[in-house]
Amino acid sequence: MTQQPLRGVTSLRFNQDQSCFCCAMETGVRIYNVEPLMEKGHLDHEQVGSMGLVEMLHRSNLLALVGGGSSPKFSEISGNSPHLRPCLTPGCPSGRAETPHEDMGGCVRDP
Structure with missing residues (x-):
């Protein structure tokens, strides 16, 4: 069995x-609980490719995913919500997303 080289973290x-x-x-993506420190879930490279940024809304299953790195599967912002759409806020850089949910803060942050 061949071991894959350790790949870097692009965002935490x-x-x-x-x-x-x-x-x-x-x-891919890994989701961890802080106390006690343990992995809660993951999305492997086969599912999402390499990722540039991931944001979680509170302790929900709502994740904003931004492809990035050496082999992104998605070339644009995606999420598991049909309400995620491109940000039209003046001065907001392209590549961000907004959602009507107030707690998401309007836009997904840049790294």
Whole structure:
């Protein structure tokens, strides 16, 4: 069995109450609980490709995913919500997304 080389972390983001964090990596996405520290879920490279940024809304299953790295599967912002749409806020850089949900803060942040 051949071992794959360790791939880097491209982004690490905490949720709003800092009880969980999402790790965007060249090999996919990992979601961790802080206390106790344990993995809560993951999306492998075959499912999402390499990721540039991942944001979680509170402790929900709502994730904003931004492809990035060496082999992104998605070339644009995607999410598991049909309400995610391109941001039309004046001065907001392209490549961001907004959602009508107030707690998401309007736009997904840049790294």
